[in-house]
Structure formats: C-alpha cells, structure tokens
Amino acid sequence: DSNLLVIILDTNPFVWAESAKAPHTPLSLDDALRQVLIFINAHLALKYNNKVVVIASHVGHSKFLYPISDDEITKHRISGERNANMYPNFQFVMDQIVASLQELLSNTDVSFLEKDSGTSSMITGAFSMALCYIHRITKNDDLGHIKPRIMILSLSPDSAAHYIPLMNCIFSAQKAAIPVDVCKVYGEETAFLQQAANITGGIYVQVENPQSLLQYLMFAFLPERYARKFLNLPNQDQVDFRAACFCHKKIVDIGYVCSVCLSIFCSWSPVCTTCKTKFAFRPMVPPSPMRGKPSPISK
Amino acid sequence: MGTRRPMDEEYIDIDDTFNQDDDAGNGGYAWEEEYKRSWDVLQEDEEGRLSSVVAQLQQQRKRRRLLKDTAVIQRGIIRHLFLIIDLSEAMNEKDLRPNRIDLTISYAKQFVIEYFDQNPISQLGIIVTRDGIAEKLTELSGNPTDHVTALETRNNVETSGEPSLQNALNLARASMIGVPSHGSKEVVLIFGALTTCDPSDIHDTVYLLQKENVRVNIVGLAAEVQICRELCNKTKGTYGIVLNEAHYKDLLFDAIPPPAIAPTKNRSNLVMMGFPRKHRENQATFCVCHSKLTTVGYICPRCRSKVCELPSDCDVCGLTLVSSPHLARSYHHLFPVENFDEIRTSNLQSMHCFSCLIPFDKSDINTTTTTGTTTTTPGTSSGQYYACPKCKQEFCMDCDIFIHEVLHNCPGCWSIASENQDNNKK
Numbered sequence: 210d211s212n213l214l215v216i217i218l219d220t221n222p223f224v225w226a227e228s229a230k231a232p233h234t235p236l237s238l239d240d241a242l243r244q245v246l247i248f249i250n251a252h253l254a255l256k257y258n259n260k261v262v263v264i265a266s267h268v269g270h271s272k273f274l275y276p277i278s279d280d281e282i283t284k285h286r287i288s289g290e291r292n293a294n295m296y297p298n299f300q301f302v303m304d305q306i307v308a309s310l311q312e313l314l315s316n317t318d319v320s321f322l323e324k325d326s327g328t329s330s331m332i333t334g335a336f337s338m339a340l341c342y343i344h345r346i347t348k349n350d351d352l353g354h355i356k357p358r359i360m361i362l363s364l365s366p367d368s369a370a371h372y373i374p375l376m377n378c379i380f381s382a383q384k385a386a387i388p389v390d391v392c393k394v395y396g397e398e399t400a401f402l403q404q405a406a407n408i409t410g411g412i413y414v415q416v417e418n419p420q421s422l423l424q425y426l427m428f429a430f431l432p433e434r435y436a437r438k439f440l441n442l443p444n445q446d447q448v449d450f451r452a453a454c455f456c457h458k459k460i461v462d463i464g465y466v467c468s469v470c471l472s473i474f475c476s477w478s479p480v481c482t483t484c485k486t487k488f489a490f491r492p493m494v495p496p497s498p499m500r501g502k503p504s505p506i507s508k
Numbered sequence: 509m510g511t512r513r514p515m516d517e518e519y520i521d522i523d524d525t526f527n528q529d530d531d532a533g534n535g536g537y538a539w540e541e542e543y544k545r546s547w548d549v550l551q552e553d554e555e556g557r558l559s560s561v562v563a564q565l566q567q568q569r570k571r572r573r574l575l576k577d578t579a580v581i582q583r584g585i586i587r588h589l590f591l592i593i594d595l596s597e598a599m600n601e602k603d604l605r606p607n608r609i610d611l612t613i614s615y616a617k618q619f620v621i622e623y624f625d626q627n628p629i630s631q632l633g634i635i636v637t638r639d640g641i642a643e644k645l646t647e648l649s650g651n652p653t654d655h656v657t658a659l660e661t662r663n664n665v666e667t668s669g670e671p672s673l674q675n676a677l678n679l680a681r682a683s684m685i686g687v688p689s690h691g692s693k694e695v696v697l698i699f700g701a702l703t704t705c706d707p708s709d710i711h712d713t714v715y716l717l718q719k720e721n722v723r724v725n726i727v728g729l730a731a732e733v734q735i736c737r738e739l740c741n742k743t744k745g746t747y748g749i750v751l752n753e754a755h756y757k758d759l760l761f762d763a764i765p766p767p768a769i770a771p772t773k774n775r776s777n778l779v780m781m782g783f784p785r786k787h788r789e790n791q792a793t794f795c796v797c798h799s800k801l802t803t804v805g806y807i808c809p810r811c812r813s814k815v816c817e818l819p820s821d822c823d824v825c826g827l828t829l830v831s832s833p834h835l836a837r838s839y840h841h842l843f844p845v846e847n848f849d850e851i852r853t854s855n856l857q858s859m860h861c862f863s864c865l866i867p868f869d870k871s872d873i874n875t876t877t878t879t880g881t882t883t884t885t886p887g888t889s890s891g892q893y894y895a896c897p898k899c900k901q902e903f904c905m906d907c908d909i910f911i912h913e914v915l916h917n918c919p920g921c922w923s924i925a926s927e928n929q930d931n932n933k934k
Contacts, residue, residue: 278867291525334923337915341863344910349640373843376836381915384625408833451783452832462809464829465778468586470689470842472547477778486794488778 211258212433213340213346213357218245218312220265220332222317223363228419229396236394236419244423250299251431260355263306264334265313273338274309275302285353329368332361333400336378343387356434358388358411366394369458370420372401380406384386388412388437390430394419396496400449407448414443455483456491538603538752539730583766584692584775585838586779587630588648590680591696595638596671598701598730608700608729609667611753616689616698616759617656626650626764626841628820628834633656635676639669640705642676646682650819655872658782671699673735674706674713681713681722690777693722696763699736701728710735710922718742723767729760766841782808782827784818796823828899840916848894848908857894863911863919868893868904896920 220238231238253259262267263274292300336359343357359382382389388411391402398415406413414429416422430438454461464473470484480487593616599609606654616634623632633648634655658664677695683694704710717724717739725745726736732749740747750756762846784806792801796813797820809827820832853868860867894908895901901920903911911918 236713269924276865278865280859297662331923333917334919335920337603337911337919337922340915341861341910342909343867344863345866345906347907371922372921373839376833377840377916380833380837381766384914404833408696410708416595427819449785450833451785452833452835455924463782466780466781466835468777471585471783471838473832474778475836481778503904 210433210435211256211260212252212278213260213343213355214249215343215357215359216249216266217246217264217332217335217339217359217361218268218330219330219361219363219365220267220313221365222314223268224330224395227355228364231395231419234419236422236496239423240289240420241362241394242310243305244426247423248426248431249302249306250296251304251427253298255431255433261302261381262339264335264339265310266316266330266332266395267313268330269318271331271335271338272309272311273311277305279463291472304434305334311372329371330365332363332365333371333374333378336375338360338386340381343385358390358434360390360392361402362392362394363399364393365461366396367399375401375405379408381406382409390414392416392422392425392430394422403445403448406452407445412442413445435459509685516909522678524738529886537731538750539601583841584769585627585629585692585765585766585841586691587838588691589630589635589696589763590633590648590683591619591633591677592635592637592642592680594671594699595636595665595667596669596695596701597667598671599654599667599780601700601730603751604729604756609665611756611796612698612700612729613659613665615757618658618917619760619764620655622761623764624650626837627766628837629828629830635679636665637671637673638667639699640675642679644679644683651817654697670703670769671701672700672703672706674708674710677713677717677724677739678827679721681717684720684722688777688779690779691768692769694763694767695719695722695724696760697724697726698725698760699733702730702733704735705901712742714739714742725763727756729756738927766838772880780827782822782829783831784808784815784829787814823884845912845916845918846897846905847912848896850892851895851902853893856902858902860900861879861907863903863907866904866906868902 211433225238225241229235249261249263252261256420262276265272266275291297339359343359347357349357379389382405387409389405389409390411391399391406391413393399393402393413393415397417403413405411412429414425416425429443432442449460450462451462453459454463454464454475455472456474459475461475464475465477466473467481467486467488469482469486470481472481472483474481478488515768593612595609601608618911620632623630629650631648631650632646632652632655634645635642636645637643646655646662649655660903667720676697680695687693706875719764722743723745723862724739724743726740726747728736728747728749729750732747737747739745746762748759748762769915786804788804789805790803792803793805793814795802795816796801797815800815800816803818805816806818806829807814808822808825808827808829810827811824813824815822815829819828820836829886856868858868888891890907894903894905896903896918899920901918903920
C-alpha cells in the first residue's frame, strides 16, 4: 500500500512575520520549513512507494510547490547537481519545494496587507486543488492501493466568507474517506478546521511550543492510516457544532432558520437579510386599547 | 416485434443522447425488445482495433450529465418525500435485468442513501401498493437506515395482484397533512403496470393533490399512461419512461436535488431550530427517542431532554434539532458552480490542468485518422478541456466532472482573491 500525503502549507507572510516575533516561542518560516522538510523526508523514508504533494496557500492565491511541471523546473533554474551526502529522492523534493517557495514569496503582492483579506490565506483553494489531485490519482488506481490523506499546517484565522466552500470541501473529503489532519502552529483556535478534522476523522493539534514543531509532526502526524487504528493519537473531546447567527455572529443554541436560503438568525424578523424573503406574520394577540393618555403639551 | 440490425451510426455517435449506451439494443425502450444484442455495441474500426471505440464510449458516458441550470433560484430545502413503489405482477417482467422488482429495490436503496446525503434535513417515507391496496412501509423520518432495512426485508417486497394508484396517492397525501407550510411535499412514484384498480374517481384525488401543493413525479417502466401524464401535468411534476437500466437510474435520481419552487408568500418561513451540544456522562441515562440507556447524547436546548442522534425532532417538545454541518450540506444547491466553457485545443494557454497537474495533450489537433476517430497518447488527458468563465483557469474533463458533481467549488475561483490579481497560469 502506498500512502499519499498532501501537505497544505499556510505561507501567509504577514502572519509568519508575527509568529517570528511572538514573545515566548517565536517560530519563523525558515525554522518551520526546515522541520517540515525533515518530516517529509521521514514520510518518504517509511516506505519505498510513499508519495508526497505540497501545496502552498498564500494570500491571494494558492499553488503547487511539489510536484511542479517541467517548464517550471527550468524556469526556477533548479540545479540538477547531486549532493553526495544526501539521498537523491530527498534532494529532488527539497530543491523543488524551496525554489518554488522562494519564487512564491518574492512575488507577494504587499497591497493585501491593507485589505481585509490580508490576514487570511486561501486554504479553500488549496484544499480544492488537493482533492482534485487525489481524485485523479485514485481514479486510475482500481485496487485501492493508494491511501491518501491531507495535512494542513495552519496559522491564519478563519475567513467567514470561505465557510460555504470550505464545508463543501470537507464533505467531499468525508465522502472519499480522506482524513484531514490539522496542525495549528500559531494563532487561536479555528472552529472551521476543528470541524474539518472531526467530520473527516482526522487529528487536530494545537501546538503549544512551536519550536519543537518537529516532535509534534513526527509523533502525531507521521503514522499512516492503517497504523492509526492501533495508536492513541490526540483527539478533540468536544467540538462545538453550534452555529453562529448571521446578524451578530454570536453562537446560538436555538436559532431561526430561513427556509429559503438557510441563513440562521437569533431572533425573529419579518424579512431575511440574505435572500430578502418576507415572512408572514404570525397571528398575535392584539394589544389592549389605550385609555386616554395625558397630553404631553402642558397647559 | 422484430429487432432491427443496428446501424453503425447509432453507436459511434458524438451527441449526448440517452439512446446510446452499452445496453441499448436498437435505441428503443427496454420493454419493446425481445432480446438484447449487447455485444453489438462494440464495433471495430478499420484497422480492427477496439480501443478507440471503448474510449469514445467512456467519454460519452462521462459527459452524459446534462448541464444543469446554475442560476441562483429558490429551492425547497426542507422536503418531505414519499417514495411509492408499485409491487404488482407487472413488476416481474424481465425486460430490465434481472427483473424489474429487483432492480427497483436496489435503486431504491441507493436513492434513499443519496437523498439523505444531499438533503440532510429532509424526511422520506415509503409506500407500496399491491392487490388493490396501499400500505405504508415506513413512516416519514429522517433516518436512512430504517428505510434501507425495510426495503431489504424480503417479504415486504413480494409482488402480487394489481396496483392501486388512487389508494397510494391518497395515503401519501393524508400522511403529509401535518407537514408545515415551509416544507415541500413531494411524491416519487415508480409505476410498472399499465392498469390500476381504484375505488372511486381518480380525478378527485388529482384535484386534492393539486389543491394541497403535492408535487408528483412518476418514473414509468412500461408504456406511457394517460392518467399519469395528466397527474404530472396538473401537479407540475415530471413523467419519464425508462429506456434501459442506466436511464432508469438517471430518471430516479433526478428527484434528489431540491426542486425549484415558485416563491409564494405563505411558503417561506423562519423555522425555529435547535443546535444541541454533544453530552457525555459517566452514568448512563435514558434517551427520549428509544428509551434506551446511553452515555452519549445531544441535549435539546428547549426542554433539556436527551436524543441519540441528529438530525431529528425532539420527542418531548417537537423542536427540530440539527447541527450546522447538516445545513451546510445543502448550501451547494443554493450556490451552484457555474458550468465551464469548452475550449478548443488550439486556444489552450497553460500546459497542464490547474487543479490536478495532468499535462494537456496539445498534439491531437490534427491526428484524426481516416475513420474519423482521434487517437490520444496515454498518460495525458483525453478530449476536451474546460475553462471557468469567472477565473479563466483551465481544467481537464475529469476535474470538470469532479468539480460539478462532488466538490461544488471551483478551485480557480477560490485560489484567486480578486479579479485583478494575476492568474497563476504558468
């Protein structure tokens, strides 16, 4: 059985800059990348036919870091010279990832920082691309020998606009039985990714000491799908699936759902703000007739 | 009824028509043929090779999905549907393999599973009709396993006698009287007989169905019946006759995506729903749905009673209990992906598919041989390429099908933040 590991790397440079300046446990992109590359080498070393795919989710766009097409290899001028001390497969993967990432970061559009979307990265696009790639690989594999899984290394917070497409991706992954693991390196808890890990049967880990990221990766995320049945891996005890109302974004226990567009409100209102559907008023008790009130105009 | 010797043009046909399929004998209905010549579908081309023909057939089958209307329109999301299965003697015919009733039951099981997958907050019930009476096999409920178990029980689905259209429709209509106005009421009827045995005037039933806004869709296995046609026209449903097994599945599964409804004032409503949290305790306590002792359950936010699973209605206070992923599962019906435009091989701008990196084969522009078939090199994507009209990224055919049928988002649109961001097309 060959394992296909798809890593979605959050390369939002603004959040990485914050993480590198974090007071107690700084982690810069260089350090993290070094540890992730060791993790990738470990995964490839476990079995001769393990495969890896790396997708970067950047601000503004997402793209494949490994594997990349031939014309991009020549464009990045990746040298083919061999390092005698390193296993050539590892060298090959590392060179491509580092070169693509350098090119990606050097082309960052700084104007995103001013816009609202500066703090979130395109996880949804990367996730969709990962699912399409896995679909292509498993389509040709009739005997089911390739076992895919997805791992997301995330720092940026959730973006509310991406809720619907992210849930679509999560349900597609659930239908295809692809576990989605999430490693949250910096930043507070993201409810969407927690739900992703829970629904698809993956692992969610909030890293407390980011400088020992490699230890978290090796112990929690390295085992393959078959081995997970026998191991006691970190899991979440309580995932909050309650919804947030569309008007105030507060979590509701009982909400009012528009039957047309399924948007959730915390209190009854005569018109739905999303789809502008008017709702029929329910018959109400008429108010008691008012007695003559004293006139406000003084005599 | 003799069979015609099939002509060559009917098989190597590029049009997307339902008639061309592995099992189609002569392009007619399944019930018209005496025997099937399924081996005639494969024809050799001039050099005696079969591979190009097989590739063609596979391509046709892949693109058979009709381009759906992707306008953002109002759809009935909270649905109540009754599946009525005809269990009369006519269902023992062997024109559909292995016989009509076995095929129907297996498709019905797949239908139930797929229905709850696409419509998690809806409800389904099953009614069967035989010997002139109709009986309810399962009540309206949101749990797929009940229905599948009922369908699997052998003596539930024995065939005998004549069906009764009026009794079945009346039973469905009566069971749906308590449905609130924001939910849609539908009936899917699988009708294999050509007769019906009714106690009184069926037109009264048709009138009542129309008055109560029940939409009836009929899948006919035998010839078209006038009363069915009238029923569907009056209730704004669809009526289709199956040509073969694959077409039967397509027709049946057409009822799964939520139907478009005309917005009427008293239909839409704000439905009060509860979002319970999962509750785990050390000692077992009773649940209110089965009166079983369990340690895990969901606590209703209104009456604090424990239910075992979601989505369901609280048995004590009647509140609909769901979790947000259930609602999220239906969002893709409301915000569908636009259909991609087909682009010619000569207009391709990138070297590989955007989402799966499969290299595009740009060399098959001029490789049509004298027989009119095209050859494709192995390892590359074959045939047509598609581009999203919004983000202009190019995708191969497999990704196109995957995106529209399973994923429901375009990777290109969600990978690119704004319109004036340069597309990453290298």
